[in-house]
Amino acid sequence: MQYPVHHNDSVAIACRFIHAEAGEPIGIAQIAAAAHLSERGLQHAFRATLGTTPLTYLRRVRLARAHDDLVTEATRRQTGRTTTTVNEIARLWHFTHPSRFAALYLARYGAYPAQTMRDPGPDQAGPGPDQAGPTPTPTVRGRGSDDQRMA
16 A cells, blocks of 8 residues: 655654554544654644644545445445445444534545445545545644544
C-alpha cells in the first residue's frame, strides 16, 4: 500500500498506524502513542504536514474501506451470495450512527451508501484507501467540531 509522502517522520508513522489499524477501535491517544508524540503534538504535526487532523484522516481511511466493502458486497449481492447490510459495513468501520455515516459517505463519494450497494457503477468508484489522505483543499475545523467525537 502506498502512503502519502510526509516531511515529518512522526506523521508518516501515524499514517501507517492508521492504515494498519483502521478496523480497530482506535482514537487520538493510540495514534499519538504509536507516533511517539503527545496528542497535542500529533494534532499540530498533522495540521502542519497534511493540513488536516489525525481523526479526519482516520475517518477518510475508514470511509474508503467502507466504500470498498460496499462495492464488493454489491457484486456479491447481484449473484445472491450475501445479505450484508449497509449498517453492518458502517459498524465494521466504526461508524455508529447510520445517518452520520450516510452524510459523510455522500459528501465523499457523491452517492448514498445504499446506492453504491445497489449499483456500484464506475461513476461511484471514488478514491481508494491508499488515496484517503487529505484532499487538495482540506476542511479545517476549529474547536467544538466533531473531529474528537467521530472517527
